[in-house]
Amino acid sequence: MDMTATFSNHGGTIMVVDDKPSNLKLLGKMLREKGYVVRIFPKGELALKSAIIDPPDVILLDINMPEIDGFEVCRQLKENEKTQELPVIFISALTDTHDKIKAFKLGGVDYITKPFQIEEVHARVALQLSLKRIKTALEEKNTVLEKTLRDLQIAQQQLIMSEKMAALGILVAGIAHEINNPVNFIKTGIMGLQQDIFDLKKLLNAYERCTVKCPDHMFGQQITALKEEIDYPLLSNEIPELVKNILEGVRRTEQIINSMRTYSRMDDVKREKTDIHKLIDAALVILNNRCKNQIIIKRYDQPLPGLYVHPGKLIQVLINIISNAIDALLENDLPVQPTLTIKTSQTSREGRDYGVIEISDNGPGIPKENLSRIFDPFFTTKDVGHGTGLGLSISIGIMKDHHGTIDVKSSDNKETVFSILLPLEQEVL
Numbered sequence: 001m002d003m004t005a006t007f008s009n010h011g012g013t014i015m016v017v018d019d020k021p022s023n024l025k026l027l028g029k030m031l032r033e034k035g036y037v038v039r040i041f042p043k044g045e046l047a048l049k050s051a052i053i054d055p056p057d058v059i060l061l062d063i064n065m066p067e068i069d070g071f072e073v074c075r076q077l078k079e080n081e082k083t084q085e086l087p088v089i090f091i092s093a094l095t096d097t098h099d100k101i102k103a104f105k106l107g108g109v110d111y112i113t114k115p116f117q118i119e120e121v122h123a124r125v126a127l128q129l130s131l132k133r134i135k136t137a138l139e140e141k142n143t144v145l146e147k148t149l150r151d152l153q154i155a156q157q158q159l160i161m162s163e164k165m166a167a168l169g170i171l172v173a174g175i176a177h178e179i180n181n182p183v184n185f186i187k188t189g190i191m192g193l194q195q196d197i198f199d200l201k202k203l204l205n206a207y208e209r210c211t212v213k214c215p216d217h218m219f220g221q222q223i224t225a226l227k228e229e230i231d232y233p234l235l236s237n238e239i240p241e242l243v244k245n246i247l248e249g250v251r252r253t254e255q256i257i258n259s260m261r262t263y264s265r266m267d268d269v270k271r272e273k274t275d276i277h278k279l280i281d282a283a284l285v286i287l288n289n290r291c292k293n294q295i296i297i298k299r300y301d302q303p304l305p306g307l308y309v310h311p312g313k314l315i316q317v318l319i320n321i322i323s324n325a326i327d328a329l330l331e332n333d334l335p336v337q338p339t340l341t342i343k344t345s346q347t348s349r350e351g352r353d354y355g356v357i358e359i360s361d362n363g364p365g366i367p368k369e370n371l372s373r374i375f376d377p378f379f380t381t382k383d384v385g386h387g388t389g390l391g392l393s394i395s396i397g398i399m400k401d402h403h404g405t406i407d408v409k410s411s412d413n414k415e416t417v418f419s420i421l422l423p424l425e426q427e428v429l
């Protein structure tokens, strides 16, 4: 078989190391004729130095040489970062299998026995060159794949961040909405009051005119005495001032609400001793307008100690899980009254005590085949634009940060129960 036909020769630099000048000459000539660039070395030491400075593509290395032999040259090549990947083909007159095994153990990639056939040498060199090219191409592909993976991870992180921001947006929008309502009551009330005071002042002015006309009348005297008693001039100046101050307060609160809407950000780096029940209250206030009076909310609170948590993050977990329950209850025509139940309790697991927040809904349930996937990033059964599939994966990440976990129990047409477990004994970070 013509092996040269199998391995095409694209050139390459071959280093030949042999202490016999006749061998060097012969191999050099034959390989040059095959189109390779050949560098010949009569001594291992020189070859080593040259290989480090300018690594060839393949090394043909004689085993039996004085001073440093081929095995030692190979060992030193493999020790050096710059040369350890170079393919070494050993050449030897020895046919001893022991030598061959040693050659491969030292990292040699092939073995040629003297006297050699040039076609065989060429075929073996060409094979190593072609393997080297494949390896380089694979390494390049690998680099591209690694970069793609990194880019994907970054994109995922960014999505997670934007999901966090979206959750925060809901939170802030909910709070702003809840504050806005009472502020509006105050504003409308004070404006009505302003009009009422204006009207009352007209009445008082009429009384005043009466006292001027009939200063000796009994009622006139009473009114004048009363005016003095309450310091009427001061009062009539003070009232508009007080109203003005209240309106200014309202205006500033409205400004704060607008800032909250515009600059929503989460400065939640520190854990704080948190009343879990208050956190649940806050989550429910925020989600209140999503329940649209269609969902019955039941609460069963059992005593829980204050826990050191990141309130802003933990509320995200509550909001994510309660939102999912609300989605499940509102998106489906249920044969029962949609009900969301939130219970707190304490439990022990593997010798550790946990506070438990159990959030359950009587929605359609989670099919068995989906149950193991709901915590995977991007797993969603919701329409495009309605769910990113990140809510639960973010939540489980937050729970891991808190050394806690989330359990879920559900199946088709059964109640879905998410249990958030938080260790009761926590380090204060």
Ligand SMILES: Nc1ncnc2c1ncn2[C@@H]1O[C@H](COP(=O)(O)OP(=O)(O)OP(=O)(O)O)[C@@H](O)[C@H]1O
Pocket (backbone or CB within 6 Å): 163, 320, 324, 325, 328, 361, 363, 364, 365, 366, 374, 375, 379, 380, 381, 382, 386, 387, 388, 389, 390, 391, 392, 393, 416
């Ligand atoms: N209470 C529940 N009832 C039924 N299915 C649920 C419930 N909670 C979660 N799921 C299922 O788990 C999936 C993943 O939930 P996850 O919160 O991670 O993402 P999502 O709600 O689809 O989207 P996102 O929260 O990012 O807006 C949901 O699409 C839904 O199929």
Ligand SMILES: [Mg+2]
Pocket (backbone or CB within 6 Å): 320, 323, 324, 387, 391, 392
């Ligand atoms: Mg969700």
